[in-house]
Amino acid sequence: MSIRSPLVPALLAAWLLGALPAHGGPVLERIRSEGTITLAHRNASVPFSYLDPQGQPVGYALDICKRLAQAVQQKLGLKTLTVAYLQVTPANRIEAVAQGQAQMECGSTTNNASRREQVAFTIPHYITGARLLVKADSPVDRIDHPQLKKVVSTRSTTPLAALRQAVRVRALPLTIVEADDHEQAVAMVEKGQADAFAMDDVLLYGLAAGRTDPKALKVVGQFLTTEPLAIMLPKDDEALKKIVDDEMRRLIYSGEILGIYSTWFEKPIPPNGSPLNLPVNYLLRDFWKYPTDKVPF
Known part of the structure; x- marks a missing residue:
């Protein structure tokens, strides 16, 4: 004979809620209610984030951000999620994310200690100098x-x-x-x-x-x-950050990110159709073996 404690369903529910990203974070709640996620981009950070000859935002970091936005949509269970764009500059990019004008900054921003006081970062998508x-x-x-x-x-x-x-x-x-x-x-x-x-x-x-x-x-x-470049996020929503970090790790471990990388660093790109011919450098390849948002800078 088994005895069913009334605490079991409650404990199971609590465990399930803990295993899923919290939907109550302020940034995620805004995305859910508005049905829109805003990606900040640059105008001339080739090949990470820039404007093509038609004036459309394109680039390596933007392609990654679009994958991250899809992951957010799936986790929130949204049938549709509109992707909006906001052009930023080196001078106002941090403020744009910190003040909620954009939920991700998709460019060539370095993750360092002083910036982490205002915003969060996901796993680096490039390491340069x-x-x-x-x-x-x-x-x-x-x-x-x-x-x-x-x-x-x-x-x-x-x-x-x-x-x-x-x-x-x-x-x-x-x-x-x-x-x-x-x-x-x-x-x-x-x-x-x-x-x-x-x-x-x-x-x-x-x-x-x-x-x-x-x-x-x-x-x-x-x-x-030495510059670890990463997608910038609001500092006040751990649930959003978990979704983004998990998706970045999936992209890295599955090798999908290498295809995105090849598109922008090894193949012809706008505006002139010239390739950069830059294979993944050893710093980035080693970092992606154990991908983390923790950088020693």
């Missing part, structure tokens, strides 16, 4: 080259902070100029208004590939930084 973009005929090949006098970097970025630190620590005789966005910085190098553009090397390769004459520019120098 800052180098220099110069004209193809420039003799400059390092940050301390004697002919390097003026360097531009994009406002509110980690490469800009690293550049300032290098100048201060090494007492380099450099003038640092801030650009509003990557496009402006590249144009300054092309016009001779700056000798070099300091930014994540993968972005520099992408920006150069998108110019009218890609061979007119080159990427040089050693890494000034």
Whole structure:
């Protein structure tokens, strides 16, 4: 004879609720009630997040975000989920997510300690480092080259902070100029208004590939930084973060993310149909063996 305790159903229900992502988080509840998820994107962070010739947001990070949005839709049991887009800049991207204007930022944002005070991040989708973009005929090949006098970097970025630190620590005789966005910085190098553009090397390769004459520019120098790039999320919804982290791990372990990567780094991409020819680097390949959102920066 078995005795059925009245506590068993309650305990079972509690366990089931604990095993599922909580639907009561503020961000998830807003997505559920509005039936819309907003993805923040950039205008010139090639190939992560940028505008194609038709003005549509495209890129590697955006393709990943679309997969993450599908996972949110499935977990919430929504028949449809509208994906809206919000263009942001390096200066306002963190504020856009922190203030709820977007639920994910799909670009080339570095996950670091100071930013984690305002927002959350998922597992990195790329690991890179800052180098220099110069004209193809420039003799400059390092940050301390004697002919390097003026360097531009994009406002509110980690490469800009690293550049300032290098100048201060090494007492380099450099003038640092801030650009509003990557496009402006590249144009300054092309016009001779700056000798070099300091930014994540993968972005520099992408920006150069998108110019009218890609061979007119080159990427040089050693890494000034190590940058784990990740999708940015609101800080106040652990349930949303769990869904996103779980889906990122699925994409990595299944190998699906490699197909997305190949599309944007190894095949022809807009606007010129030129491939970047950048296979997965060893830093990212090693990191994806044990994917985590915890980074030592």
